[in-house]
Amino acid sequence: MLQFDTLTLDSHSPIYLQILRFIKQEIASGTICYGDELPSRRVLSALLGVNPNTVQKAFHLLEEEGIIESRAGAKSVIAADEAAANRLRAELREVEARSAIQLLRESGLTKKEALALIEQFWDQPPERSDG
């Protein structure tokens, strides 16, 4: 079953979006696939220490995207087949790339400069100034 040990919540974005993205990534990477059961809303919310409604919000959005399938009473299952997972993987990468590009563009960087900066800082831990 889906392991949620690797999902660590931060405060940078809404919890329901973090859950949403995590599950998308797990599907994209093949950790879970078509037909697999998801933990129930109540169980997952207990695991993560959040409110059941927060999990429900994420699941509801996944349902709307056709990524999972839910029937009242039964556990939700993955509805995305292998082809859908591949599309999801491409989509996720493109979305992330575009977000990053938008950020870099906004600061007036050229493509060349942006690539060089990413090269430079990718492996470098952020400096602590502490002041």
Add this chain to the structure above:
Amino acid sequence: MLQFDTLTLDSHSPIYLQILRFIKQEIASGTICYGDELPSRRVLSALLGVNPNTVQKAFHLLEEEGIIESRAGAKSVIAADEAAANRLRAELREVEARSAIQLLRESGLTKKEALALIEQFWDQPPERSDG
């Protein structure tokens, strides 16, 4: 004086942050420098079509960072000298690069993949799906 014609507001991030970053960038690029006057909160807010307090929020943060100097009654002026502007330029680039890197890391991309995606999508306009 500082031209705000080149500042176009979008809805992707808070207005006050867009204003804040714009002014930082103008200082970093040398468009405005030490001693230059900024337009008043009210004038700028009218120019941008936003609330004066939204501008105030940006200016207040700039003041806290020591980038501008404000006295009640008089217009705010740039407090950052040339050295500070240079530091600002480097800082802006690093901050943007790190934000972008964080985004890309979160989706499990390697540096190589990230660079390739940015190469690929930099010049491509986003697709419209429209449904």
Add this chain to the structure above:
DNA sequence: AAAACTGTATTACTGATATAATACAGTTAG
């Protein structure tokens, strides 16, 4: 001094987020 500007402070409204407490209905396991 007075008018017209300036920065500053306070308060309020809105929407998004997160949580909570229930309630209801369908499925599954015993």
Add this chain to the structure above:
DNA sequence: CTAACTGTATTATATCAGTAATACAGTTTT
């Protein structure tokens, strides 16, 4: 069948970010 689980829906509350409206106080200008 029944108990214990499921998903779903509703309503309420609290908080925060962002924006807005307004009042107040200091300066510059005339």
